[in-house]
Amino acid sequence: MSEGAGRSRVVDLALACHPAPAAAVTVFAVAMAAGADAPVATTALVGAAVLAGQLSVGWSNDWIDADRDAAVGRTDKPVGAGRLTVATVRTAALSAAVACVVLSLALGWRPGLVHLATVASAWAYNLRLKSTAWSWAPYAFSFGFLPLGIALALPGSPVAAWWAMAAGALLGIGAHGANVVPDLQDDRATGVRGLPHRVGGTATSIGTALALVGATVLVVLAPPGPPRAAAAVALVAAVGLTIAATVLALGGGRHRLPFLFAIAVAAVDVVLLVRSDWVA
Template sequence: MPALLRAAHGGPTLAVTVLALLLGVAADLTPGRLVLVGLAVLAGQLSVGWSNDLIDLPRDRAVGRTDKPIPAGQVGERTVRLACAAAVVAVVPLSLACGLTAGAVHLAVVASAWSYNLGLKATVWSWVPYAFSFGILTVFVSLAGPLGEPPQWWVPTAGALLGVGAHLVNVLPDLADDAATGVHGLPHRLGPRLLPVAATVVLVLGTLVVVLGAGLTRATLVALVVVALLALVALTGRGRAPFLAAIGIALVDVVLLVVG
């Protein structure tokens, strides 16, 4: 079971699910609807994570990725395929149970994430599924709420920028292995020197969008100061400092998005 969960990219899966739940709490979802939203997002993210490892399996074997459960022999390929199929089957009724419109939106989120796994990750458009999925996820949660209305413009806009920033930061550790197997998405084309700068710029833009939409308050002012300091570290630091600073900005953006 631990290896199966690792094959689902447990960290990102949990992070996106928690983000959806926090957005749901902020949108005043009832406990029952909040559970449905959480389960729908969890099922969708599990399908995305498992499909990613299954599709990447030939590449992972080619570069000797023994840190990943399937090529390392810690979990069988058939087991992961069955789990992925179960998640795909589950995400449809769970999504539609949140409302037909909301459910259709969430299924579009999942389909967008699958499009990344199925080929867009190796193109200059690799950022598009992240922008779409993170941005529209906020719309799904809002439509699943008691009013059934979409959020204000700045919420999905900030979500999209957060998604692109997360994409740029997330790919950084795998640049060498991806390049060796022919994956040349936007982060790979930017390269290790420009990538932290691009991620920082995108994430800071996300912060500014939230502040513009939510208004300048004491909380958003503090957030701006923190983000400015983290951006300075991200742009001038050495070693892992830029990477960690970019993650810090992303976390601030998540908080602002939820409480904004």
């Protein structure tokens, strides 16, 4: 293999892991751990475990969906476009999953099991649940329980506040809707029938907006004490991003801006979480 071909393969592997959500979730987890005054070693281990889990989920998605992606001509998917083999991403996904198990359990058996449950939920989505009316559930579960896994890894093994977990679940539901809407037609053509496909793009876009705004309202209003001025500004920013994402989604097209805006809303909420007492 030439040097250029080797670099191209590395780039395609990076693209196949779904880099934007993988990086975002990892950064959010590290920020939450650091914001809760976790030791540096614990924060680094949280980041490594979450990254390994996200890599396994992203690669497994492109491995499992390889035939579907090829059938609809997804040139943005390295496996579907034929630039990577199914065997390559399958090996990468399984290797990352093994690393995730080791790194997660290194945090302790309780946070380790919680984190592994969130990753298993995401794998269940890729394997089967994305084609059912319960397609939203793995997103809600994985995002909702991630704060608990991080909290349990902290000294003294505290738990996450209920509102932090509820906000995470709502963010997950919003992320699901924003991620699926651009692919509704391709998914239908290959037999995927998740909840968004059953209720349609308009209802999904509206539900996505309500979930994202609901998550931000929880993070602003649920913590003890009066909301800070910065929280009100963040709420306005999140609402603005959500409106923009909804308008784009309702306008149709294959662009990923609604999903990126959903990640931006999640970033606003994580900043609010870090500045609040989200560990009970």
